[in-house]
Amino acid sequence: MNDQLDAEGPGTSIGITPLPAMAGDGWVNCAQGHGHWGRFWAAGLVPVYRDPDGETYVLLHHRGSDTDHGDTWSLLGGARDSSESSAQAALREAVEESDFDPARTRVESVVRDDHGGWAYDTVIVSVDQRMLVHPVEGESLALSWVPLSEVPALNLHPGFAASWPRVRAALDVVRNGERPAAKSAPPGITLPAHPVTGAQVIAREVLDHGAGFTRRELVTFDDGTRAVYEEHVRSQHATDRLLDAYVGRAVGARVPLSHALSPREVYTDYMQGEQSVAGPASLADLAMRGVTETRDGVLLGLHQALTATHGFTPSHLRRGGPAKSDPCR
Structure with missing residues (x-):
């Protein structure tokens, strides 16, 4: 042990040896006993666009049939790495899974689905155009801008379906031009x-x-x-x-x-x-x-x-x- 470090007062950064960043790929159990993908939790991206006529769209992806809960609709996203925020992870995963361009996005809010010991963060970002987005081969069947009112009618991934009411409430705040008070x-x-x-x-x-x-x-x-x-x-x-x-x-x-x-x-x-x-x-x-x-x-x-x-x-x-x-x- 380095006793000199013990003599340092709180708040100093002297002597810290940072541990390396770790990839989040892997399974972990939550307090409810469920297995989840993402050792450092997971995050998904909801790009939202409101056209001049007032119609609001969200970008969803149609999961491949060979994936977990295949042939359902959910979000671009995946496991967080140890050194990432939820927004950073969601944007990185979206870029890895599609040709989505993150350059013209603005993070609006994060909706957390907490399972106890593991959580899924839905990151809502606004975009200024309804860009055409293509999936990376093997990641999904399709990507589509879906009118907000039509989302509940889709065959949604069970986890996304469970969190949709809270995500929809957060999207309504964004649609109304409101931002959480600092x-x-x-x-x-x-x-x-x-x-x-x-x-x-x-x-x-x-x-x-x-x-x-x-x-x-x-x-x-x-x-x-x-x-x-x-x-x-x-x-x-x-x-x-x-x-x-x-x-x-x-x-x-x-x-x-x-x-x-x-x-x-x-x-x-x-x-x-x-x-x-x-x-x-x-x-x-x-x-x-x-x-x-x-x-x-x-x-x-x-x-x-x-x-x-x-x-x-x-x-x-x-x-x-x-x-x-x-x-x-």
Whole structure:
């Protein structure tokens, strides 16, 4: 352990060794016991266009018959990478799956479908023309600008169908030319922005904590997301938190992702349905309890083998982005 790091005060960035970005391709369980594609959640894009006559259209894609819930209509989108915001992921996936041009888009709002430990973010973007968009071969059967009133009549993907009422309500706000009022932090809110999304903290709630923490708080960001802020007594404990998150997600366990703020400070993405009032046990602790009845338990055992038995540390992770031949891309 580097004791010099423990002497650093909160808020400093000295000594942080950033972990590499990780591709989000992979399955993860939510708190409801469902399997979802996207280790760091997933995001879909809803381009919306209103013509001069007042008709509103949204761009949807017709899924191929050999895909999950094939022959249904849904959104361009897919798994988020660890270093991406929802908007960045949705736009990247749209470009990968079609010849959609993101240059003339404006992000309007994000609608979150939270399953507890996993969420799907629908990113609504406005466009200034109803451009012709073609799918990339093998990604979908077709792409079409669908009048807003006709969407419910389509054979929708079950997840999209379930979230459509909330997405439609958000689209109505966009159609009416309204934009959410900018939120500002009350006096005394001094925690840093989220290191991935750049969202600002607008609310804080003090949480109970054990002897290993100086403080813990549940924070709310101006994009509606939340995280648990932790200031650890020792920098090694903060490193352990980051390692738990990255190795756990790498093997598909349902664990939140943590982000370094300083050698002793961490944001851990808050999972609805998870405990926030007490410091969650580490993956190693859970694995030592022999939790093998569930899919997560098996993966926790793998985590224990990597870390406790084989001494896996962040220094063993390959730095930088994936090679061009990486099959995960």
